[in-house]
Amino acid sequence: MTYLEKQSNPLDPVHFRGNLQADYLYTSGAAGDKFFKHIMENDSFLASECEECGTVFCPPRLYCEDCFVEIPDEKWKEVPAKGTVRLFTTAMLNTFGEPLEVPKIIGLIDIEGTDSSMLGILKTKDQKQDLTGITVEAVFRPTQEREGTLKDILYFNESG
Amino acid sequence: MNRKVCIVGVGHTNFNSMTPDVSWKEFMYDACKKAYFDAGINPRKDVDSFITCAEDYWEGFGIFDEFVPDQIGATLRPCCTVCGDGIQGMANAYMQIMTGLMDTVAVEAHSKVSDLLTYGDVVLHAMDPLFEKPVSGPVERERYAGSPSYPDNNPKPLVGSTDEKERVHPYFLAGLEMQHYLRSAKVTEEQCASVAVKNKKNAFLNPYAINQADLSSEDVMSSEYLFNPLKRLDISPLVDGAICFVLAEESVAKKLGIEPIYLNGFGYSSETPWLSTRGMDAGYARQAVNMATKMAKLKDPKKALDVVEVDDRFSYKELQHIEALGLAGPGEAAQLLEEGELYKDGSLPTNLSGGSMGVGNCLEATGLQRSLEIITQLRGLAGKRQVTDAETGLAQSWRGIPSGTGAVAIFSRNPEVKT
Ligand SMILES: [Zn+2]
Numbered sequence: 352m353t354y355l356e357k358q359s360n361p362l363d364p365v366h367f368r369g370n371l372q373a374d375y376l377y378t379s380g381a382a383g384d385k386f387f388k389h390i391m392e393n394d395s396f397l398a399s400e401c402e403e404c405g406t407v408f409c410p411p412r413l414y415c416e417d418c419f420v421e422i423p424d425e426k427w428k429e430v431p432a433k434g435t436v437r438l439f440t441t442a443m444l445n446t447f448g449e450p451l452e453v454p455k456i457i458g459l460i461d462i463e464g465t466d467s468s469m470l471g472i473l474k475t476k477d478q479k480q481d482l483t484g485i486t487v488e489a490v491f492r493p494t495q496e497r498e499g500t501l502k503d504i505l506y507f508n509e510s511g
Numbered sequence: 512m513n514r515k516v517c518i519v520g521v522g523h524t525n526f527n528s529m530t531p532d533v534s535w536k537e538f539m540y541d542a543c544k545k546a547y548f549d550a551g552i553n554p555r556k557d558v559d560s561f562i563t564c565a566e567d568y569w570e571g572f573g574i575f576d577e578f579v580p581d582q583i584g585a586t587l588r589p590c591c592t593v594c595g596d597g598i599q600g601m602a603n604a605y606m607q608i609m610t611g612l613m614d615t616v617a618v619e620a621h622s623k624v625s626d627l628l629t630y631g632d633v634v635l636h637a638m639d640p641l642f643e644k645p646v647s648g649p650v651e652r653e654r655y656a657g658s659p660s661y662p663d664n665n666p667k668p669l670v671g672s673t674d675e676k677e678r679v680h681p682y683f684l685a686g687l688e689m690q691h692y693l694r695s696a697k698v699t700e701e702q703c704a705s706v707a708v709k710n711k712k713n714a715f716l717n718p719y720a721i722n723q724a725d726l727s728s729e730d731v732m733s734s735e736y737l738f739n740p741l742k743r744l745d746i747s748p749l750v751d752g753a754i755c756f757v758l759a760e761e762s763v764a765k766k767l768g769i770e771p772i773y774l775n776g777f778g779y780s781s782e783t784p785w786l787s788t789r790g791m792d793a794g795y796a797r798q799a800v801n802m803a804t805k806m807a808k809l810k811d812p813k814k815a816l817d818v819v820e821v822d823d824r825f826s827y828k829e830l831q832h833i834e835a836l837g838l839a840g841p842g843e844a845a846q847l848l849e850e851g852e853l854y855k856d857g858s859l860p861t862n863l864s865g866g867s868m869g870v871g872n873c874l875e876a877t878g879l880q881r882s883l884e885i886i887t888q889l890r891g892l893a894g895k896r897q898v899t900d901a902e903t904g905l906a907q908s909w910r911g912i913p914s915g916t917g918a919v920a921i922f923s924r925n926p927e928v929k930t
Contacts, residue, residue: 357532364531368628369571377640387641408788410642416783440686441739442679446631446647449676457646457683459786467787470646501645 382413385427387499393429394491398465400426407465430464432489433510437461439473439482460487460507472506486510515926516605517771518886519615519764520550520757526719526870526880529625530751535570539563539621540582542753546617547584550757551767554584558757559613561585563592564600564620564875568633571626583619583755595779596620596908597754597879598918602777604758614760621753622873630749635681638913643786648678682746684786684912686738689827691791693740696842698830700740704731705848706826707744710862714869716896717884722748722869731826745826750871754879756886761926772889775903775921775928776809778802782915793828793835795917796907800836803905803919807928813838815930817901818888819859820881822909822917823866832907833861836919855896863888863896878908878918885922903928 358364379387382399389397399422400407401415409430414421439458445451458473471489473482487507497503522545524530524538533541547554554561561583565575572578576592579585593600597620604616627633638644692698705728714723726744734744764771780798783789804812821836823829830844838859839847847853853861864870864884873880885904887893893901903923910916921928 361531366531371571375640379641383641406788410787416785416788438687438690440683440690440741441736442683442686443735443737444631444680444682445676446629446635446678446680447676448631448680451677451679453677455648455679457679457687459687469787470643472646501642 380413382411386410390491390503391497391499392494394489395432396430396462398428398430398462398467400428402426407467409462409465409467409469430462432491432504433487434460434462434469436473436482436485436487437468456482458482458487458507471504474506475509514609514611515761515773516608516758517761517764517773518756518922519759519767519769519771520546520548520552521755521883521886522546522549523719523754523883524752526721526750526752526873528721528748528750528871530623531625535621535623535626536578536582538623538751538753539619539755542621543583543617543619543755546755546757550759550769552615552757554617558584558588558615558617560589560604560607560616562590562600562604562616562618564595564597564618564879565592566594566875568636569622569624569627569874583617585617589613595916596875596877596910596918598777598882598906598908598920599779599878601756601758601774601879601882601920602779602918605774605777608758608760614763616758617755618758618879619753619755620876620879622749622876623751624749624874625751631680632678634912635678638681639784646679647681647683649675680738681912682741683738685746685825686741688791689741689745689825692827692831695792696830696834696845698827698842698845700742701728701732702845702848703745703827703830704728704742705845706823706829707731707868709848709853710823710829710866710868713863713896714865716863716894717865717869718894720865720870721750722871723865741825747824747867747872750873752871752873752876752880754876754883756879756882770890772886772922772924773926775923776803776805776807777918777920778806779916779918784915786913789915793831793909793917795909795915796832796835796919797837799907799917799919803921807921808930809921809928810930812836812905813859815903815928816859816905818863818885818898818904819861820864820866820884820905821861821907822877822881823862823868824872824877824909824911826868828909829862829866832909833859836905836907855898860898863893863898872911874911877911878906878920881906881908882920882922885920889922889924
């Protein structure tokens with residue numbers, strides 16, 4: 352630093368701990384609402400398809416981000432809650448940078464019948480090294496325990 | 512109207528893993544004071560407008576703009592915050608000057624990340640709360656709704672309130688993207704490791720780079736997998752640092768008797784935030800460089816650029832970015848590195864400053880740190896890492912996980928880039 356008198360005793364600097372009371376309500380929106388209400392009752396997903404470019408979004412959206420047009424109700428469809436693992440990683444650290452007690456395998460899953468992917472926790476039958484290309488299916492909570500959030504999907508399990 | 516914008520002053524603090532002796536305000540003051548001294552100006556009368564680059568969650572308090580003016584000399588003057596990387600702030604300064612309304616504009620960006628005790632969670636907070644963040648695990652505190660009058664289950668929590676130590680660090684996204692890059696570019700983990708080796712070695716020749724190390728790629732390869740294939744030494748360390756640039760119209764530089772470094776072109780671009788449909792090939796860098804080279808009328812960037820700084824927050828990112836910038840064909844950046852082309856005496860000297868690997872990841876100041884190196888090189892003041900007769904350089908930045916935003920700036924010693 353450029354001050355004439357610099358601190359040289361490391362015990363001198365004073366710190367205060369503080370935090371932010373920052374809690375929110377996250378509105379799921381018109382499209383998200385339908386999606387989450389759907390998975391409360393069904394073991395499948397909803398998707399929406401752009402009329403102009405044909406892109407199928409899952410999670411579904413009210414509008415296409417490429418064409419910037421609205422997607423009408425009749426272009427919504429049900430798709431199976433399964434897909435193909437495109438990418439995966441084994442996460443070893445928690446948000447504090449400490450080792451996770453149980454490492455988590457997270458995959459980017461291309462959802463069947465759509466042009467979209469979802470992040471999900473992966474479970475496999477055996478200890479595989481390479482999970483690329485395997486087919487996985489969402490495992491949901493029992494219907495009566497669902498509450499219409501993403502945590503209704505417990506994980507994605509290898510199919511078959 | 513033939514206005515040209517140039518850099519007439521630069522200043523920066525020391526970069527360090529922590530800076531407990533100064534407040535963030537004193538830290539910013541230090542960088543700005545040096546930049547104004549470098550330009551030989553008094554900000555209280557010579558600077559027409561002030562821009563800082565910051566984001567409330569990095570800083571730890573709300574409406575950051577309001578906390579800015581005093582430490583940068585901007586009280587009761589036009590002042591605003593750009594919520595983005597320093598190069599985006601510089602682009603805004605350029606545009607202000609080109610309107611003719613301002614002649615001299617100061618741009619500041621900083622990281623005081625050592626003040627942030629929950630970095631991983633703040634980054635996680637940048638992921639979509641409904642569709643993407645929950646994959647990381649439990650998010651909320653036990654009683655998460657601010658008012659005690661909210662019962663615990665209403666509004667319902669997004670994810671269960673089990674042990675918060677189960678929340679996955681958001682860098683898992685870099686692990687996924689690295690796997691994608693390795694496959695699509697047909698590059699090996701060893702080749703990515705060589706980036707960390709090169710940049711940490713470059714840091715030895717940069718007096719302000721504190722993360723210098725003489726490593727072998729075996730050292731990087733044998734560091735533990737944190738987000739397979741991403742290893743501990745593939746990840747740049749966090750660092751504190753503040754940087755300020757003074758930009759001015761060419762005539763101001765002449766009046767000040769300063770040899771100007773011109774900002775000839777810039778570009779910035781943001782991908783969709785939805786990981787669900789987002790590309791993984793740094794499309795933001797491709798877009799940004801197209802905009803910047805067009806503006807700078809740079810036909811053959813590879814030939815014209817004498818020195819380059821690209822974002823290397825994760826080792827693979829340097830190779831991915833070089834390719835996205837069109838400076839190497841798909842999958843060819845690793846080859847350039849192996850052939851020595853990315854070193855000081857190669858055809859495309861890259862990250863001679865040490866980059867994020869050697870200097871450290873300084874959040875929104877990253878773009879200015881990269882630009883600082885280019886300006887230092889073009890001024891001929893880079894000492895032992897000086898590229899001979901450097902005339903034109905490019906700096907590129909990325910806002911880090913989980914963002915899809917990047918920016919590019921092209922500087923030269925000449926009002927028009929020599930091609
Ligand atoms: Zn469309």
